[in-house]
Amino acid sequence: MRIVVDAMGGDNAPEVVIEGVELALTAEPALQVVLVGAKEATSHVAARYSEQITTIDTTEVIGMGESPTEAVRNKKDSSIVVGCKLVADGLADGFFSAGSTGAVMTAATLIVGRVKGIARPMIATLLPTITDGYVILGDIGANSDVKPEYLLQFARMGETYARLVRGVEQPRIGLLNIGEEESKGNEVTRQAYQLLSQELDSFVGNAEGNEILSGDFDVIITDGFTGNVVLKTIEGLTENLFKHFMQALAPALKDQAIAQVILPELAKLQKKLSAEEIGGAPLLGINGSCFIGHGSSTAKAIANGILATHSAAEVGLSTIISEAAK
Amino acid sequence: MRIVVDAMGGDNAPEVVIEGVELALTAEPALQVVLVGAKEATSHVAARYSEQITTIDTTEVIGMGESPTEAVRNKKDSSIVVGCKLVADGLADGFFSAGSTGAVMTAATLIVGRVKGIARPMIATLLPTITDGYVILGDIGANSDVKPEYLLQFARMGETYARLVRGVEQPRIGLLNIGEEESKGNEVTRQAYQLLSQELDSFVGNAEGNEILSGDFDVIITDGFTGNVVLKTIEGLTENLFKHFMQALAPALKDQAIAQVILPELAKLQKKLSAEEIGGAPLLGINGSCFIGHGSSTAKAIANGILATHSAAEVGLSTIISEAAK
Numbered sequence: 001m002r003i004v005v006d007a008m009g010g011d012n013a014p015e016v017v018i019e020g021v022e023l024a025l026t027a028e029p030a031l032q033v034v035l036v037g038a039k040e041a042t043s044h045v046a047a048r049y050s051e052q053i054t055t056i057d058t059t060e061v062i063g064m065g066e067s068p069t070e071a072v073r074n075k076k077d078s079s080i081v082v083g084c085k086l087v088a089d090g091l092a093d094g095f096f097s098a099g100s101t102g103a104v105m106t107a108a109t110l111i112v113g114r115v116k117g118i119a120r121p122m123i124a125t126l127l128p129t130i131t132d133g134y135v136i137l138g139d140i141g142a143n144s145d146v147k148p149e150y151l152l153q154f155a156r157m158g159e160t161y162a163r164l165v166r167g168v169e170q171p172r173i174g175l176l177n178i179g180e181e182e183s184k185g186n187e188v189t190r191q192a193y194q195l196l197s198q199e200l201d202s203f204v205g206n207a208e209g210n211e212i213l214s215g216d217f218d219v220i221i222t223d224g225f226t227g228n229v230v231l232k233t234i235e236g237l238t239e240n241l242f243k244h245f246m247q248a249l250a251p252a253l254k255d256q257a258i259a260q261v262i263l264p265e266l267a268k269l270q271k272k273l274s275a276e277e278i279g280g281a282p283l284l285g286i287n288g289s290c291f292i293g294h295g296s297s298t299a300k301a302i303a304n305g306i307l308a309t310h311s312a313a314e315v316g317l318s319t320i321i322s323e324a325a326k
Numbered sequence: 327m328r329i330v331v332d333a334m335g336g337d338n339a340p341e342v343v344i345e346g347v348e349l350a351l352t353a354e355p356a357l358q359v360v361l362v363g364a365k366e367a368t369s370h371v372a373a374r375y376s377e378q379i380t381t382i383d384t385t386e387v388i389g390m391g392e393s394p395t396e397a398v399r400n401k402k403d404s405s406i407v408v409g410c411k412l413v414a415d416g417l418a419d420g421f422f423s424a425g426s427t428g429a430v431m432t433a434a435t436l437i438v439g440r441v442k443g444i445a446r447p448m449i450a451t452l453l454p455t456i457t458d459g460y461v462i463l464g465d466i467g468a469n470s471d472v473k474p475e476y477l478l479q480f481a482r483m484g485e486t487y488a489r490l491v492r493g494v495e496q497p498r499i500g501l502l503n504i505g506e507e508e509s510k511g512n513e514v515t516r517q518a519y520q521l522l523s524q525e526l527d528s529f530v531g532n533a534e535g536n537e538i539l540s541g542d543f544d545v546i547i548t549d550g551f552t553g554n555v556v557l558k559t560i561e562g563l564t565e566n567l568f569k570h571f572m573q574a575l576a577p578a579l580k581d582q583a584i585a586q587v588i589l590p591e592l593a594k595l596q597k598k599l600s601a602e603e604i605g606g607a608p609l610l611g612i613n614g615s616c617f618i619g620h621g622s623s624t625a626k627a628i629a630n631g632i633l634a635t636h637s638a639a640e641v642g643l644s645t646i647i648s649e650a651a652k
Contacts (some may be wrong), residue, residue: 098452121578130566144511162569178470178555186470186551209555209557211561213638214562224504225512225552226551229548230555233538233556234535234563235536235561236536236537237536237564238537239536240539244595246597249588251591252591258578258581258588268574269571296404311602315591
């Protein structure tokens with residue numbers, strides 16, 4: 001499989017992206033990477049991995065703060081636009097970028113295109129649950145206003161992703177809501193509950209905010225507004241509580257003997273809660289395997305994102321989603 | 327001020343409620359309590375505090391799982407219905423219950439009534455910020471679908487509450503949203519941004535999920551669906567991360583010397599993050615001072631809830647909200 005990697009995407013690009021590519025290539029010898037970006041950033045590593053890396057030189061970069069629609073329209077020689085075009089033209093099987101979520105989403109939708117029959121692609125993400133597993137949460141930002149039928153499609157795409165890429169045999173799908181009963185929620189979720197109950201055997205009911213990470217659900221579906229707010233709430237709170245704990249432990253940690261016992265345990269926990277192992281959020285409903293990495297991705301997160309893009313391309317995720325949408 | 331307390335509300339009622347009433351009466355000698363509930367639950371404490379407690383005996387209780395509208399309609403002799411009637415009839419200045427949020431909200435709206443000019447009352451809550459302060463978040467569940475004008479009224483009510491009851495001189499109001507820019511969000515929040523910018527000097531802009539607890543905002547306004555999901559997400563995650571940390575520390579805590587240094591610090595942190603100090607969530611836009619306590623409230627949380635109800639009644643919160651709504 002040939003995966004396009006946006007060398008210019010992310011807060012620490014291109015250095016961290018290049019490091020991530022190297023890690024991914026080492027982990028997966030069958031992987032072929034098309035590295036898209038400024039020549040001076042990519043040529044060095046491409047020379048060292050000449051059998052696995054090809055490069056496409058671009059002259060423009062889409063920044064994090066730019067309007068996605070305008071940037072994608074105007075910056076024809078940006079790594080995101082050129083990268084998506086490679087997938088659209090069948091020259092590559094997938095695209096990974098840790099750049100602007102909005103720009104990647106826009107370029108993927110406009111250039112790579114939607115899966116036939118899917119009304120709205122969504123962005124999904126993995127979150128670590130308290131049962132040491134993962135839950136897929138989507139949409140986390142592509143569609144601020146949704147219809148019940150979109151949520152049904154989100155659920156079907158999430159289910160397919162959980163089964164094929166995550167290896168969950170019988171995914172349990174939940175609808176993010178404000179109570180257990182079907183009568184709870186806003187207009188859209190009340191209607192979606194009915195639709196999901198009728199159409200989807202894997203639908204197990206409403207998931208409340210405190211159940212997102214419980215491990216009782218493999219996929220939780222919501223509109224992109226709520227999903228985005230909740231995701232950022234979880235990320236922010238996790239970071240803040242970690243700081244609080246470290247402050248509370250600070251007096252004790254001055255003692256070298258205590259620090260030696262506690263710090264490795266805390267490092268393990270922090271790793272478990274971090275996004276590093278996850279690597280990327282899939283765009284589901286796009287005609288190809290497209291993943292977006294967190295702007296602050298480490299090299300390991302980038303590598304995991306590239307490997308996830310590769311896995312999704314290998315199983316033919318978008319083709320199967322297209323079958324499911326029929 | 328005379329505050330009605332629902333003796334039957336909460337997971338550990340009536341015992342914990344009675345304890346909470348005692349704590350509140352000790353803290354605030356000017357407080358008069360009307361204790362509404364089963365005679366056998368209230369008579370004992372009423373005899374001991376005969377100068378501060380009067381009782382009204384009721385025979386029915388509205389359970390947590392009941393449909394609020396049906397329960398309020400059918401259970402005329404429940405503590406919630408009778409308690410709200412006392413406020414409506416001018417026999418008391420406020421109402422506190424740790425019972426069913428839906429039932430209290432419904433009874434307060436139907437029996438005590440809305441403030442004239444307020445389209446929709448909302449439920450607000452206090453959350454501890456990382457800067458050791460508090461932020462008021464609302465609506466957290468009364469209105470799943472909102473209009474931009476409702477959000478403007480929520481903002482005005484939240485501002486009034488922050489100023490009068492919380493003593494924040496110049497409250498900074500934020501709109502919960504998925505980005506900083508005014509163009510971000512769903513249809514309702516995009517319109518609300520415009521309205522808030524035009525109408526409210528205290529509006530400082532959008533607040534993203536990771537900014538809720540940052541201390542940069544005194545009041546954050548959202549629809550009751552998003553607010554409820556976010557609140558439960560925060561409560562659930564805080565509890566779970568605490569468990570994770572305790573597990574990570576478990577090996578170290580076997581050492582008595584380490585435990586003696588660390589445990590008091592962790593207890594302090596847990597207390598800071600708990601809802602105990604907050605006590606109750608005000609119903610804003612109701613024609614009286616009405617507060618709802620968490621079902622799992624401790625005696626101290628109940629006491630703080632009763633005292634907050636008393637403070638809000640004392641400053642004439644609903645009268646001032648009614649002025650602001652003109």
